[in-house]
Amino acid sequence: MPSGDALRVGVVGTGVFGRNHVRIYRDLQSDGAQRVQLVGVVDADFARAQAVAGEFGTQAFRSVDELLAADAQAASVAVPTLAHLTVARQLMQNGVDVLIEKPLAATVAEADELIYLAEKHGRIAQTGHLERFNPAVRATLPLLTQPMFFEVHRLSVFSQRSLDVDVILDLMIHDIDIVLTFAKSAVKEVRAVGLPILSAKTDIANVRMEFESGAVANFTASRVSTERVRKLRFFQPRQYVSLDYSRQDVLVLTVDPLAPDQADLDPFDPASVAASALPGITPFKPAIEPQEPLRAELSSFLQGVRQRSTPEVTLEDGRRALAVATQIVEAIAEHSHRVRLPELTRAES
Ligand SMILES: NC(=O)c1ccc[n+]([C@@H]2O[C@H](COP(=O)([O-])OP(=O)(O)OC[C@H]3O[C@@H](n4cnc5c(N)ncnc54)[C@H](O)[C@@H]3O)[C@@H](O)[C@H]2O)c1
Structure with missing residues (x-):
């Protein structure tokens, strides 16, 4: 069981890869090492969110608004690349730290906006280059x-x-x-x-x-x-x-x-x-x-969120690869x- 000061995390996008994020957050919650609580998952296809939530014993939400209402502090953004900016923007504007799947965004201009938003809102923001x-x-x-x-x-x-x-x-x-x-x-x-x-x-x-x-x-x-x-x-x-x-x-x-x-x-x-x-x-x-790279990546993200430290793979790294x-x-x-x-x-x- 997560302890009282557990980090409240969510996943937006529960498709093929987002489901892996959910599985790992659930594992990290169970083994207790990271003091994390999976508060829920969001998918534009609510039936998909429900199926994944049911599989991993968490809540399904219809929108990012509902995830915010559940007081999420950090979230993985695993929606299709074209939607990374929209979803990550809403999360960061509302004080949520983000792990954004690779590629960081669809264009370099979008990546620049993500970097600007993270800076403006003081968010820990990591790019999901899991091979690192x-x-x-x-x-x-x-x-x-x-x-x-x-x-x-x-x-x-x-x-x-x-x-x-x-x-x-x-x-x-x-x-x-x-x-x-x-x-x-x-x-x-x-x-x-x-x-x-x-x-x-x-x-x-x-x-x-x-x-x-x-x-x-x-x-x-x-x-x-x-x-x-x-x-x-x-x-x-x-x-x-x-x-x-x-x-x-x-x-x-x-x-x-x-x-x-x-x-x-x-x-x-x-x-x-x-x-x-x-x-x-x-x-x-x-x-x-x-070791499963995604597990190491998400553990590192959560640690960065807790310590308010620069992520191992920054948004600037994501932008560099995208450029x-x-x-x-x-x-x-x-x-x-x-x-x-x-x-x-x-x-x-
Ligand atoms: N790191 C890796 O090795 C790796 C591997 C595969 C995919 N990815 C990345 O993960 C992301 C998702 O890929 P996938 O293969 O899981 O795609 P997918 O199509 O299987 O899943 C995407 C999910 O997002 C949902 N969605 C779409 N727009 C949404 C929105 N605005 N709000 C909420 N949900 C929304 C869809 O309904 C779908 O369930 C992509 O950015 C992809 O590049 C990374």
Whole structure:
């Protein structure tokens, strides 16, 4: 049971992903560690709110007004992206702290408004880039030296979900945020190709991104694949790092420095090369404690709300990823136009 000073939380949007937020808040309430009380859930489809509320033993509300009347202090915003601003604005204006699902908003202007509102109303506001809480990503952070070349694949089978946005805002945005975090450099240039396959918007895309540091990242994202893949690999001096988000697994291959007696090796003399031992490669797997990223994310959000501290993933981080995603969408539109693909309007892409 939650204690008297339990944080009163709610979830707005109880679709496929919002239901996960409800499940985790309910778990956190049960295990007592976070002193949280799930006061209720809201969905524009009241029957859906009722079904999820019934499943997790909480109240169903018809509107954000009803959630506010129940004295919610913090809430997850898990409505479709196009509705993030409207819902989060109402919550923040009424003193509620928010965790806003990714992508932060549909446009950079909307993201700016969210940042302005959070500042104006003194709200703790976090963007739901949950891969930041993936233990494989966390285990990779201390390994970073000078990543120069990233290769990223995020492939999903087709579903009817998140079709209000394209695959860049739906899937690639996760990796954009992670690569920007790893590369620690501004984006210099973006080249991209993308195609609508089963929906009216871009369903598959390939992007080449160059950073001011000289690093390069290649991203492939698809929501029309026959398999599910979530992989990020990168090279840095003498090292290859392979991260599997789904398996929460990291493999590091390090090339051993040349032995001192190889200093005389003449690389243009086949006999000299053959006579020498080639540098060895040492594999290493950091110890990783598996954890559901969403649980870590929501726990971190609640802690930030309690302590009034800056969230681990800020709205500015969400805006940063969205701005790059927007650049990619524009590069895809430019490419489609240049090679005379059937036109995707700005609103559709
Ligand atoms: N972090 C992740 O890995 C991840 C994964 C999937 C989805 N998401 C994000 O979560 C959000 C929801 O995605 P989903 O897949 O659950 O979508 P969904 O379509 O399954 O659910 C959205 C729900 O919101 C409700 N809704 C729509 N407008 C509303 C409003 N104004 N007020 C209240 N309820 C409203 C709908 O009735 C629906 O039940 C999106 O922003 C999506 O990008 C994040």
